[in-house]
Amino acid sequence: MSHYDLIVIGSGPAGRRAAIQAAKFGKSVLMVEKGRQVGGVSVHTGTIPSKTLRETVLNLSGWRERGFYGRSYRVKQDIGADDLLERLNMTLSHEVEILEHQFARNKVQTLRGTASFLDSKRIQVLTDKEDVIEFTADRIVLAVGTRPFRPNNIPFDGRRVLDSDEILDLSYLPRSMVIIGAGVIGIEYATIFSALDVQVTVIEAADSMLGFIDRELVDEFVHDLRDRGMRLYFKSQVKSVACVDGDRCSVQLTNGRLVSADMVLFAAGRQGATDTLNIEASGLQPDKRGRLSVDSKSFQTEVPHIYAVGDVIGFPSLASTSMEQGRIAACHAFGQEAHDPPEFFPYGIYSVPEMSIIGMTEEEVQEKAIPYECGVARFRETSRGHIMGLNSGFMKMIFSLETRRLLGVHIVGEGATELIHIGQAVLNLEGTLEYFVENTFNYPTLAEAYKIAALDAWNRMPKQQPSQKTVADLQDLARQA
Numbered sequence: 077m078s079h080y081d082l083i084v085i086g087s088g089p090a091g092r093r094a095a096i097q098a099a100k101f102g103k104s105v106l107m108v109e110k111g112r113q114v115g116g117v118s119v120h121t122g123t124i125p126s127k128t129l130r131e132t133v134l135n136l137s138g139w140r141e142r143g144f145y146g147r148s149y150r151v152k153q154d155i156g157a158d159d160l161l162e163r164l165n166m167t168l169s170h171e172v173e174i175l176e177h178q179f180a181r182n183k184v185q186t187l188r189g190t191a192s193f194l195d196s197k198r199i200q201v202l203t204d205k206e207d208v209i210e211f212t213a214d215r216i217v218l219a220v221g222t223r224p225f226r227p228n229n230i231p232f233d234g235r236r237v238l239d240s241d242e243i244l245d246l247s248y249l250p251r252s253m254v255i256i257g258a259g260v261i262g263i264e265y266a267t268i269f270s271a272l273d274v275q276v277t278v279i280e281a282a283d284s285m286l287g288f289i290d291r292e293l294v295d296e297f298v299h300d301l302r303d304r305g306m307r308l309y310f311k312s313q314v315k316s317v318a319c320v321d322g323d324r325c326s327v328q329l330t331n332g333r334l335v336s337a338d339m340v341l342f343a344a345g346r347q348g349a350t351d352t353l354n355i356e357a358s359g360l361q362p363d364k365r366g367r368l369s370v371d372s373k374s375f376q377t378e379v380p381h382i383y384a385v386g387d388v389i390g391f392p393s394l395a396s397t398s399m400e401q402g403r404i405a406a407c408h409a410f411g412q413e414a415h416d417p418p419e420f421f422p423y424g425i426y427s428v429p430e431m432s433i434i435g436m437t438e439e440e441v442q443e444k445a446i447p448y449e450c451g452v453a454r455f456r457e458t459s460r461g462h463i464m465g466l467n468s469g470f471m472k473m474i475f476s477l478e479t480r481r482l483l484g485v486h487i488v489g490e491g492a493t494e495l496i497h498i499g500q501a502v503l504n505l506e507g508t509l510e511y512f513v514e515n516t517f518n519y520p521t522l523a524e525a526y527k528i529a530a531l532d533a534w535n536r537m538p539k540q541q542p543s544q545k546t547v548a549d550l551q552d553l554a555r556q557a
Protein backbone atom coordinates (compact mmCIF):
# COMPACT_ATOMS: atom_id res chain seq x y z
CA MET A 77 0.00 0.00 0.00
CA SER A 78 1.48 3.41 -0.97
CA HIS A 79 1.51 6.33 1.40
CA TYR A 80 1.40 10.04 0.44
CA ASP A 81 1.69 13.28 2.36
CA LEU A 82 -1.43 14.42 0.50
CA ILE A 83 -4.10 12.78 -1.61
CA VAL A 84 -6.27 15.14 -3.63
CA ILE A 85 -9.55 13.81 -5.03
CA GLY A 86 -10.66 15.74 -8.11
CA SER A 87 -8.48 17.63 -10.60
CA GLY A 88 -10.63 20.75 -11.15
CA PRO A 89 -9.36 24.24 -10.24
CA ALA A 90 -9.58 23.60 -6.48
CA GLY A 91 -7.84 20.22 -6.47
CA ARG A 92 -5.23 21.30 -8.98
CA ARG A 93 -4.13 24.30 -6.92
CA ALA A 94 -4.05 22.30 -3.69
CA ALA A 95 -1.94 19.56 -5.31
CA ILE A 96 0.56 21.90 -6.92
CA GLN A 97 0.93 24.07 -3.82
CA ALA A 98 1.62 21.01 -1.65
CA ALA A 99 4.12 19.70 -4.22
CA LYS A 100 5.89 23.09 -4.12
CA PHE A 101 6.30 22.55 -0.36
CA GLY A 102 8.17 19.35 -1.22
CA LYS A 103 5.30 17.02 -0.24
CA SER A 104 4.45 13.76 -1.99
CA VAL A 105 1.10 14.22 -3.69
CA LEU A 106 -1.32 11.86 -5.41
CA MET A 107 -4.14 13.35 -7.48
CA VAL A 108 -7.03 11.01 -8.31
CA GLU A 109 -9.42 11.92 -11.14
CA LYS A 110 -12.34 9.84 -12.33
CA GLY A 111 -12.90 11.75 -15.56
CA ARG A 112 -11.30 10.77 -18.86
CA GLN A 113 -8.87 13.67 -18.56
CA VAL A 114 -7.68 16.05 -15.87
CA GLY A 115 -9.26 19.50 -15.53
CA GLY A 116 -12.66 18.94 -13.91
CA VAL A 117 -15.90 20.71 -14.76
CA SER A 118 -13.93 23.88 -15.32
CA VAL A 119 -12.06 22.49 -18.33
CA HIS A 120 -14.52 19.93 -19.70
CA THR A 121 -18.11 21.05 -19.13
CA GLY A 122 -18.14 24.42 -17.36
CA THR A 123 -15.99 27.52 -17.39
CA ILE A 124 -13.63 27.09 -20.32
CA PRO A 125 -16.03 25.36 -22.76
CA SER A 126 -18.88 27.80 -22.13
CA LYS A 127 -16.55 30.77 -22.50
CA THR A 128 -15.04 29.30 -25.68
CA LEU A 129 -18.51 28.74 -27.07
CA ARG A 130 -19.38 32.33 -26.21
CA GLU A 131 -16.29 33.69 -27.93
CA THR A 132 -16.96 31.57 -31.04
CA VAL A 133 -20.57 32.74 -31.18
CA LEU A 134 -19.61 36.40 -30.78
CA ASN A 135 -16.97 36.10 -33.49
CA LEU A 136 -18.95 34.09 -36.05
CA SER A 137 -22.19 35.98 -35.53
CA GLY A 138 -20.46 39.37 -35.76
CA TRP A 139 -22.31 40.34 -32.58
CA ARG A 140 -19.83 42.99 -31.50
CA GLU A 141 -20.16 44.82 -34.83
CA ARG A 142 -23.96 44.93 -34.93
CA GLY A 143 -24.05 48.32 -33.19
CA PHE A 144 -22.61 49.73 -36.43
CA TYR A 145 -23.90 47.48 -39.15
CA GLY A 146 -27.36 46.59 -37.80
CA ARG A 147 -28.98 43.51 -36.30
CA SER A 148 -28.86 41.55 -39.54
CA TYR A 149 -25.04 41.74 -39.77
CA ARG A 150 -23.30 38.31 -39.77
CA VAL A 151 -19.68 37.27 -40.23
CA LYS A 152 -20.75 33.71 -41.20
CA GLN A 153 -24.22 33.15 -42.60
CA ASP A 154 -24.95 29.52 -41.74
CA ILE A 155 -23.52 28.70 -38.35
CA GLY A 156 -23.88 25.02 -37.43
CA ALA A 157 -23.03 22.86 -34.42
CA ASP A 158 -19.72 21.85 -36.09
CA ASP A 159 -18.59 25.47 -36.27
CA LEU A 160 -19.17 25.80 -32.55
CA LEU A 161 -17.49 22.55 -31.56
CA GLU A 162 -14.33 22.92 -33.63
CA ARG A 163 -12.81 25.75 -31.60
CA LEU A 164 -14.07 24.16 -28.39
CA ASN A 165 -12.13 20.94 -28.96
CA MET A 166 -8.95 22.82 -29.84
CA THR A 167 -9.14 24.97 -26.70
CA LEU A 168 -9.90 22.07 -24.39
CA SER A 169 -7.09 19.84 -25.61
CA HIS A 170 -4.68 22.74 -25.19
CA GLU A 171 -5.89 23.30 -21.59
CA VAL A 172 -5.49 19.60 -20.75
CA GLU A 173 -1.97 19.56 -22.21
CA ILE A 174 -0.96 22.53 -20.04
CA LEU A 175 -2.39 20.90 -16.92
CA GLU A 176 -0.69 17.56 -17.54
CA HIS A 177 2.57 19.38 -18.03
CA GLN A 178 2.05 21.34 -14.79
CA PHE A 179 1.43 18.13 -12.81
CA ALA A 180 4.44 16.40 -14.34
CA ARG A 181 6.74 19.38 -13.78
CA ASN A 182 5.71 19.63 -10.13
CA LYS A 183 5.92 15.86 -9.61
CA VAL A 184 2.25 15.50 -8.72
CA GLN A 185 1.38 11.87 -9.40
CA THR A 186 -1.95 11.47 -11.21
CA LEU A 187 -4.15 8.40 -11.27
CA ARG A 188 -7.28 7.89 -13.33
CA GLY A 189 -10.04 6.24 -11.30
CA THR A 190 -12.81 6.73 -8.78
CA ALA A 191 -11.63 7.32 -5.23
CA SER A 192 -13.63 6.31 -2.17
CA PHE A 193 -12.91 6.18 1.56
CA LEU A 194 -12.13 2.98 3.45
CA ASP A 195 -11.60 5.01 6.59
CA SER A 196 -10.59 8.59 7.29
CA LYS A 197 -6.97 8.02 6.20
CA ARG A 198 -7.37 5.15 3.73
CA ILE A 199 -8.53 5.61 0.15
CA GLN A 200 -9.41 3.01 -2.42
CA VAL A 201 -9.23 3.78 -6.13
CA LEU A 202 -11.15 1.80 -8.71
CA THR A 203 -9.27 2.36 -11.95
CA ASP A 204 -10.83 2.26 -15.41
CA LYS A 205 -9.11 -1.13 -15.88
CA GLU A 206 -11.16 -2.38 -12.91
CA ASP A 207 -8.09 -2.62 -10.64
CA VAL A 208 -8.58 -1.65 -7.02
CA ILE A 209 -5.62 0.10 -5.39
CA GLU A 210 -5.36 1.24 -1.77
CA PHE A 211 -3.52 4.32 -0.52
CA THR A 212 -3.03 6.07 2.79
CA ALA A 213 -2.33 9.76 3.36
CA ASP A 214 -1.58 12.18 6.20
CA ARG A 215 -3.88 14.79 4.63
CA ILE A 216 -6.72 14.53 2.15
CA VAL A 217 -8.25 17.32 0.05
CA LEU A 218 -11.73 16.70 -1.34
CA ALA A 219 -12.24 18.72 -4.51
CA VAL A 220 -14.91 16.59 -6.18
CA GLY A 221 -17.03 19.51 -7.41
CA THR A 222 -20.64 19.19 -8.55
CA ARG A 223 -22.80 17.66 -11.26
CA PRO A 224 -26.03 18.92 -12.81
CA PHE A 225 -29.20 18.34 -10.82
CA ARG A 226 -31.46 16.04 -12.91
CA PRO A 227 -34.99 15.79 -11.51
CA ASN A 228 -36.99 12.65 -12.34
CA ASN A 229 -39.81 14.51 -14.07
CA ILE A 230 -37.54 15.84 -16.83
CA PRO A 231 -37.12 13.31 -19.70
CA PHE A 232 -33.41 13.90 -20.43
CA ASP A 233 -32.44 12.20 -23.70
CA GLY A 234 -29.10 13.86 -24.46
CA ARG A 235 -30.41 15.20 -27.79
CA ARG A 236 -33.49 17.34 -27.32
CA VAL A 237 -33.72 17.56 -23.54
CA LEU A 238 -30.30 18.28 -22.12
CA ASP A 239 -28.56 19.27 -18.92
CA SER A 240 -25.82 21.91 -18.81
CA ASP A 241 -23.05 19.30 -19.32
CA GLU A 242 -24.72 17.74 -22.37
CA ILE A 243 -25.28 21.05 -24.15
CA LEU A 244 -21.61 21.01 -25.12
CA ASP A 245 -22.14 17.86 -27.21
CA LEU A 246 -24.77 19.63 -29.27
CA SER A 247 -25.48 17.58 -32.43
CA TYR A 248 -27.49 20.33 -34.19
CA LEU A 249 -28.30 23.98 -33.71
CA PRO A 250 -31.99 24.33 -32.73
CA ARG A 251 -34.20 27.13 -34.04
CA SER A 252 -35.86 27.53 -30.68
CA MET A 253 -34.94 26.60 -27.14
CA VAL A 254 -36.54 26.60 -23.70
CA ILE A 255 -34.11 27.14 -20.84
CA ILE A 256 -35.34 26.10 -17.42
CA GLY A 257 -33.61 28.11 -14.70
CA ALA A 258 -32.41 31.73 -14.85
CA GLY A 259 -29.34 31.22 -12.68
CA VAL A 260 -25.86 32.11 -13.91
CA ILE A 261 -25.50 29.01 -16.11
CA GLY A 262 -29.01 29.26 -17.60
CA ILE A 263 -28.62 32.95 -18.38
CA GLU A 264 -25.17 32.55 -19.90
CA TYR A 265 -26.44 29.90 -22.32
CA ALA A 266 -29.72 31.78 -22.95
CA THR A 267 -27.87 34.87 -24.12
CA ILE A 268 -25.23 32.92 -26.09
CA PHE A 269 -27.91 31.05 -28.09
CA SER A 270 -29.96 34.21 -28.48
CA ALA A 271 -26.90 35.87 -30.06
CA LEU A 272 -27.12 33.07 -32.67
CA ASP A 273 -30.73 34.07 -33.36
CA VAL A 274 -32.13 31.01 -31.64
CA GLN A 275 -35.57 31.94 -30.24
CA VAL A 276 -34.97 31.53 -26.50
CA THR A 277 -37.59 31.28 -23.74
CA VAL A 278 -36.36 31.29 -20.14
CA ILE A 279 -38.50 29.85 -17.38
CA GLU A 280 -37.74 30.81 -13.81
CA ALA A 281 -39.62 30.06 -10.60
CA ALA A 282 -38.47 33.24 -8.79
CA ASP A 283 -39.96 36.67 -9.56
CA SER A 284 -36.69 37.88 -11.11
CA MET A 285 -33.22 36.54 -11.79
CA LEU A 286 -29.76 36.61 -10.21
CA GLY A 287 -30.86 37.68 -6.73
CA PHE A 288 -27.31 38.53 -5.59
CA ILE A 289 -26.84 41.18 -8.29
CA ASP A 290 -27.72 44.88 -7.85
CA ARG A 291 -31.36 45.33 -8.95
CA GLU A 292 -30.64 48.31 -11.21
CA LEU A 293 -28.16 46.19 -13.15
CA VAL A 294 -30.62 43.30 -13.46
CA ASP A 295 -33.40 45.66 -14.60
CA GLU A 296 -31.15 47.05 -17.34
CA PHE A 297 -30.10 43.54 -18.35
CA VAL A 298 -33.67 42.17 -18.44
CA HIS A 299 -34.75 45.14 -20.55
CA ASP A 300 -31.87 44.45 -22.95
CA LEU A 301 -32.78 40.77 -23.28
CA ARG A 302 -36.49 41.45 -23.89
CA ASP A 303 -35.58 44.15 -26.40
CA ARG A 304 -33.75 41.58 -28.49
CA GLY A 305 -36.67 39.19 -28.47
CA MET A 306 -35.94 36.82 -25.60
CA ARG A 307 -38.97 35.64 -23.65
CA LEU A 308 -38.48 35.65 -19.89
CA TYR A 309 -41.20 34.00 -17.84
CA PHE A 310 -40.68 34.65 -14.14
CA LYS A 311 -42.80 33.17 -11.31
CA SER A 312 -43.27 30.12 -13.55
CA GLN A 313 -42.93 26.49 -12.49
CA VAL A 314 -42.46 23.58 -14.86
CA LYS A 315 -45.12 20.88 -14.50
CA SER A 316 -43.93 18.52 -17.23
CA VAL A 317 -41.75 18.25 -20.31
CA ALA A 318 -42.69 16.01 -23.23
CA CYS A 319 -41.07 15.38 -26.60
CA VAL A 320 -42.94 13.46 -29.25
CA ASP A 321 -40.81 11.74 -31.92
CA GLY A 322 -40.12 14.01 -34.87
CA ASP A 323 -42.01 16.79 -33.15
CA ARG A 324 -41.09 19.71 -30.95
CA CYS A 325 -40.80 19.52 -27.17
CA SER A 326 -43.59 20.95 -25.04
CA VAL A 327 -43.03 22.43 -21.63
CA GLN A 328 -46.20 22.64 -19.57
CA LEU A 329 -46.11 25.23 -16.81
CA THR A 330 -48.18 24.99 -13.63
CA ASN A 331 -49.80 28.37 -14.43
CA GLY A 332 -51.39 26.83 -17.55
CA ARG A 333 -48.97 28.16 -20.14
CA LEU A 334 -47.58 25.75 -22.75
CA VAL A 335 -44.23 26.56 -24.35
CA SER A 336 -42.91 24.63 -27.37
CA ALA A 337 -39.36 24.52 -28.71
CA ASP A 338 -36.90 22.35 -30.64
CA MET A 339 -34.71 21.86 -27.58
CA VAL A 340 -34.96 22.10 -23.80
CA LEU A 341 -31.98 22.92 -21.59
CA PHE A 342 -32.47 22.18 -17.89
CA ALA A 343 -30.13 24.44 -15.94
CA ALA A 344 -31.79 24.71 -12.55
CA GLY A 345 -29.13 23.77 -10.05
CA ARG A 346 -26.19 21.51 -9.38
CA GLN A 347 -25.42 19.16 -6.52
CA GLY A 348 -22.23 18.17 -4.70
CA ALA A 349 -20.54 15.11 -6.25
CA THR A 350 -19.93 13.34 -2.94
CA ASP A 351 -21.99 10.24 -3.81
CA THR A 352 -19.08 8.13 -5.14
CA LEU A 353 -16.82 8.79 -2.16
CA ASN A 354 -18.32 6.39 0.40
CA ILE A 355 -18.11 9.55 2.46
CA GLU A 356 -19.58 8.08 5.67
CA ALA A 357 -16.38 5.99 6.09
CA SER A 358 -14.43 9.24 6.43
CA GLY A 359 -16.57 10.45 9.34
CA LEU A 360 -18.14 13.26 7.29
CA GLN A 361 -21.80 13.81 6.49
CA PRO A 362 -22.77 15.86 3.41
CA ASP A 363 -25.99 17.95 3.41
CA LYS A 364 -29.00 16.93 1.32
CA ARG A 365 -27.51 18.62 -1.75
CA GLY A 366 -24.30 16.61 -1.39
CA ARG A 367 -22.24 19.52 -0.08
CA LEU A 368 -19.69 19.51 2.74
CA SER A 369 -19.27 22.14 5.43
CA VAL A 370 -15.86 23.55 6.31
CA ASP A 371 -14.17 26.20 8.39
CA SER A 372 -14.48 29.31 6.19
CA LYS A 373 -10.83 30.35 6.65
CA SER A 374 -8.86 27.10 6.56
CA PHE A 375 -11.29 24.86 4.58
CA GLN A 376 -10.79 22.14 7.18
CA THR A 377 -13.75 19.80 7.67
CA GLU A 378 -14.84 18.40 11.04
CA VAL A 379 -12.25 15.65 10.50
CA PRO A 380 -9.13 17.80 10.94
CA HIS A 381 -6.84 16.13 8.37
CA ILE A 382 -9.56 16.25 5.66
CA TYR A 383 -10.12 19.49 3.75
CA ALA A 384 -12.87 20.31 1.26
CA VAL A 385 -12.56 23.03 -1.37
CA GLY A 386 -14.27 24.31 -4.50
CA ASP A 387 -17.87 23.80 -5.57
CA VAL A 388 -18.44 20.89 -3.17
CA ILE A 389 -18.57 23.43 -0.31
CA GLY A 390 -21.17 25.60 -2.09
CA PHE A 391 -21.22 29.39 -2.70
CA PRO A 392 -19.61 31.10 -4.55
CA SER A 393 -18.91 28.06 -6.78
CA LEU A 394 -16.48 29.79 -9.09
CA ALA A 395 -13.32 28.47 -10.67
CA SER A 396 -11.55 31.64 -9.50
CA THR A 397 -12.46 31.23 -5.83
CA SER A 398 -12.00 27.44 -5.97
CA MET A 399 -8.35 27.91 -6.95
CA GLU A 400 -7.74 30.24 -3.99
CA GLN A 401 -9.44 27.81 -1.61
CA GLY A 402 -7.27 24.93 -2.86
CA ARG A 403 -4.08 26.88 -2.28
CA ILE A 404 -5.12 28.12 1.17
CA ALA A 405 -6.11 24.57 2.22
CA ALA A 406 -2.72 23.18 1.15
CA CYS A 407 -0.92 25.92 3.07
CA HIS A 408 -2.98 25.26 6.19
CA ALA A 409 -2.59 21.50 5.89
CA PHE A 410 1.21 21.77 5.96
CA GLY A 411 1.52 24.54 8.54
CA GLN A 412 2.47 27.24 6.04
CA GLU A 413 1.27 30.79 6.29
CA ALA A 414 -1.78 31.60 4.20
CA HIS A 415 -3.87 34.72 3.85
CA ASP A 416 -7.56 34.75 4.76
CA PRO A 417 -9.91 34.51 1.75
CA PRO A 418 -10.76 38.14 0.84
CA GLU A 419 -14.15 39.44 1.96
CA PHE A 420 -14.80 40.94 -1.47
CA PHE A 421 -14.04 39.08 -4.69
CA PRO A 422 -15.28 39.76 -8.21
CA TYR A 423 -18.18 37.78 -9.61
CA GLY A 424 -18.24 37.52 -13.41
CA ILE A 425 -21.26 36.44 -15.43
CA TYR A 426 -20.34 35.74 -19.03
CA SER A 427 -23.73 36.42 -20.49
CA VAL A 428 -24.07 38.52 -23.64
CA PRO A 429 -23.63 41.31 -22.55
CA GLU A 430 -21.44 40.31 -19.64
CA MET A 431 -21.85 41.44 -16.05
CA SER A 432 -19.43 41.77 -13.19
CA ILE A 433 -19.71 42.97 -9.63
CA ILE A 434 -17.67 43.50 -6.51
CA GLY A 435 -18.63 44.70 -3.06
CA MET A 436 -22.05 45.69 -1.79
CA THR A 437 -25.16 46.16 -3.89
CA GLU A 438 -27.30 49.25 -3.36
CA GLU A 439 -29.85 47.02 -1.61
CA GLU A 440 -27.20 45.75 0.85
CA VAL A 441 -25.97 49.28 1.59
CA GLN A 442 -29.56 50.32 2.35
CA GLU A 443 -30.09 47.27 4.55
CA LYS A 444 -26.97 48.18 6.57
CA ALA A 445 -28.23 51.80 6.80
CA ILE A 446 -24.95 53.20 5.45
CA PRO A 447 -25.44 56.74 4.08
CA TYR A 448 -24.31 56.52 0.43
CA GLU A 449 -24.24 58.06 -2.99
CA CYS A 450 -24.08 56.38 -6.42
CA GLY A 451 -22.28 57.45 -9.55
CA VAL A 452 -23.30 56.09 -12.92
CA ALA A 453 -21.64 56.06 -16.35
CA ARG A 454 -23.09 54.74 -19.59
CA PHE A 455 -20.62 53.18 -22.02
CA ARG A 456 -22.11 55.25 -24.81
CA GLU A 457 -20.82 58.32 -22.95
CA THR A 458 -17.23 57.14 -23.46
CA SER A 459 -15.31 57.73 -26.68
CA ARG A 460 -14.19 54.08 -26.67
CA GLY A 461 -17.86 53.12 -26.54
CA HIS A 462 -18.50 55.24 -29.67
CA ILE A 463 -15.55 53.69 -31.47
CA MET A 464 -16.82 50.22 -30.61
CA GLY A 465 -20.41 51.05 -31.54
CA LEU A 466 -21.77 50.21 -28.10
CA ASN A 467 -25.42 51.08 -27.52
CA SER A 468 -25.71 49.51 -24.11
CA GLY A 469 -23.62 48.95 -21.02
CA PHE A 470 -23.30 50.86 -17.81
CA MET A 471 -21.29 51.10 -14.62
CA LYS A 472 -22.55 52.00 -11.20
CA MET A 473 -20.30 52.79 -8.24
CA ILE A 474 -21.45 53.17 -4.66
CA PHE A 475 -19.59 55.38 -2.16
CA SER A 476 -20.00 55.90 1.56
CA LEU A 477 -21.07 59.50 2.29
CA GLU A 478 -19.26 59.48 5.63
CA THR A 479 -15.91 58.00 4.61
CA ARG A 480 -16.10 58.52 0.81
CA ARG A 481 -14.87 54.92 0.59
CA LEU A 482 -15.81 52.80 -2.45
CA LEU A 483 -18.39 50.23 -1.34
CA GLY A 484 -19.35 48.50 -4.57
CA VAL A 485 -18.90 48.42 -8.34
CA HIS A 486 -21.51 46.97 -10.68
CA ILE A 487 -20.97 46.71 -14.42
CA VAL A 488 -23.06 45.34 -17.26
CA GLY A 489 -21.69 45.54 -20.80
CA GLU A 490 -18.72 44.77 -22.99
CA GLY A 491 -15.52 44.13 -21.03
CA ALA A 492 -17.27 44.12 -17.62
CA THR A 493 -15.38 41.07 -16.35
CA GLU A 494 -12.01 42.72 -17.08
CA LEU A 495 -12.97 46.25 -16.04
CA ILE A 496 -14.10 45.11 -12.60
CA HIS A 497 -10.52 44.55 -11.44
CA ILE A 498 -9.84 48.28 -11.20
CA GLY A 499 -12.75 48.57 -8.80
CA GLN A 500 -11.58 45.46 -6.97
CA ALA A 501 -8.14 46.97 -6.32
CA VAL A 502 -9.50 50.28 -5.06
CA LEU A 503 -12.17 48.61 -2.93
CA ASN A 504 -9.91 46.04 -1.29
CA LEU A 505 -7.21 48.67 -0.70
CA GLU A 506 -9.91 50.71 1.05
CA GLY A 507 -9.71 53.53 -1.50
CA THR A 508 -12.09 56.46 -1.74
CA LEU A 509 -13.92 58.43 -4.42
CA GLU A 510 -10.90 60.71 -4.69
CA TYR A 511 -8.81 57.95 -6.29
CA PHE A 512 -10.98 58.11 -9.39
CA VAL A 513 -11.41 61.88 -9.38
CA GLU A 514 -7.73 62.70 -8.91
CA ASN A 515 -6.18 60.12 -11.23
CA THR A 516 -5.92 60.22 -15.00
CA PHE A 517 -7.23 57.29 -17.03
CA ASN A 518 -6.08 56.20 -20.47
CA TYR A 519 -8.21 57.73 -23.19
CA PRO A 520 -10.13 56.45 -25.08
CA THR A 521 -10.90 53.41 -22.94
CA LEU A 522 -13.97 51.83 -21.40
CA ALA A 523 -12.16 52.22 -18.05
CA GLU A 524 -12.84 55.92 -18.42
CA ALA A 525 -16.33 54.98 -17.22
CA TYR A 526 -14.81 54.83 -13.72
CA LYS A 527 -13.87 58.47 -14.01
CA ILE A 528 -17.28 59.47 -15.38
CA ALA A 529 -19.18 57.53 -12.72
CA ALA A 530 -16.95 58.93 -9.95
CA LEU A 531 -17.46 62.50 -11.15
CA ASP A 532 -21.20 61.84 -11.32
CA ALA A 533 -21.11 60.91 -7.62
CA TRP A 534 -18.62 63.68 -6.72
CA ASN A 535 -20.88 66.34 -8.21
CA ARG A 536 -23.67 65.30 -5.88
CA MET A 537 -21.65 64.53 -2.76
CA PRO A 538 -20.64 67.04 -0.06
CA LYS A 539 -17.21 68.39 -0.91
CA GLN A 540 -14.08 67.81 1.12
CA GLN A 541 -10.37 68.17 0.53
CA PRO A 542 -8.97 64.69 1.15
CA SER A 543 -5.42 65.85 0.47
CA GLN A 544 -5.59 67.85 3.73
CA LYS A 545 -6.25 64.65 5.62
CA THR A 546 -3.42 62.37 6.55
CA VAL A 547 -3.30 58.83 5.22
CA ALA A 548 -3.94 57.61 8.76
CA ASP A 549 -7.11 59.75 8.94
CA LEU A 550 -8.34 58.27 5.69
CA GLN A 551 -7.61 54.75 6.83
CA ASP A 552 -9.49 55.37 10.08
CA LEU A 553 -12.44 56.70 8.13
CA ALA A 554 -12.35 53.77 5.71
CA ARG A 555 -12.38 51.25 8.55
CA GLN A 556 -15.57 52.81 9.91
CA ALA A 557 -17.41 52.21 6.61
Ligand SMILES: Cc1cc2nc3c(=O)[nH]c(=O)nc-3n(C[C@H](O)[C@H](O)[C@H](O)COP(=O)(O)OP(=O)(O)OC[C@H]3O[C@@H](n4cnc5c(N)ncnc54)[C@H](O)[C@@H]3O)c2cc1C
Nearest residue numbers: 086088089090110116117118122191221386387393394395
Ligand atom coordinates in the same frame (compact mmCIF):
# COMPACT_ATOMS: atom_id res chain seq x y z
C1 LIG B 1 -21.60 26.01 -17.47
C2 LIG B 1 -20.66 26.52 -16.39
C3 LIG B 1 -20.01 27.72 -16.59
C4 LIG B 1 -19.14 28.20 -15.60
N1 LIG B 1 -18.49 29.40 -15.82
C5 LIG B 1 -17.63 29.87 -14.89
C6 LIG B 1 -16.91 31.09 -15.11
O1 LIG B 1 -17.07 31.72 -16.14
N2 LIG B 1 -16.04 31.52 -14.17
C7 LIG B 1 -15.83 30.82 -13.01
O2 LIG B 1 -15.01 31.27 -12.19
N3 LIG B 1 -16.49 29.67 -12.77
C8 LIG B 1 -17.39 29.18 -13.68
N4 LIG B 1 -18.06 28.00 -13.46
C9 LIG B 1 -17.84 27.30 -12.20
C10 LIG B 1 -16.57 26.46 -12.24
O3 LIG B 1 -16.56 25.59 -13.33
C11 LIG B 1 -16.48 25.71 -10.95
O4 LIG B 1 -16.53 26.63 -9.89
C12 LIG B 1 -15.18 24.92 -10.83
O5 LIG B 1 -15.03 24.00 -11.87
C13 LIG B 1 -15.18 24.16 -9.50
O6 LIG B 1 -13.95 23.54 -9.36
P1 LIG B 1 -13.74 22.29 -8.42
O7 LIG B 1 -12.27 22.05 -8.41
O8 LIG B 1 -14.45 22.49 -7.15
O9 LIG B 1 -14.49 21.06 -9.10
P2 LIG B 1 -14.70 20.55 -10.58
O10 LIG B 1 -14.15 21.45 -11.60
O11 LIG B 1 -16.15 20.23 -10.64
O12 LIG B 1 -13.86 19.20 -10.61
C14 LIG B 1 -14.17 18.13 -9.78
C15 LIG B 1 -13.49 16.88 -10.33
O13 LIG B 1 -13.59 15.85 -9.36
C16 LIG B 1 -13.72 14.62 -10.03
N5 LIG B 1 -14.30 13.63 -9.10
C17 LIG B 1 -15.53 13.64 -8.52
N6 LIG B 1 -15.68 12.56 -7.72
C18 LIG B 1 -14.53 11.86 -7.81
C19 LIG B 1 -14.08 10.62 -7.22
N7 LIG B 1 -14.84 9.95 -6.37
N8 LIG B 1 -12.84 10.18 -7.55
C20 LIG B 1 -12.05 10.87 -8.41
N9 LIG B 1 -12.42 12.02 -8.99
C21 LIG B 1 -13.64 12.51 -8.69
C22 LIG B 1 -14.66 14.96 -11.19
O14 LIG B 1 -14.54 14.00 -12.22
C23 LIG B 1 -14.15 16.34 -11.60
O15 LIG B 1 -13.20 16.24 -12.62
C24 LIG B 1 -18.93 27.47 -14.42
C25 LIG B 1 -19.59 26.25 -14.23
C26 LIG B 1 -20.46 25.77 -15.20
C27 LIG B 1 -21.14 24.45 -14.97
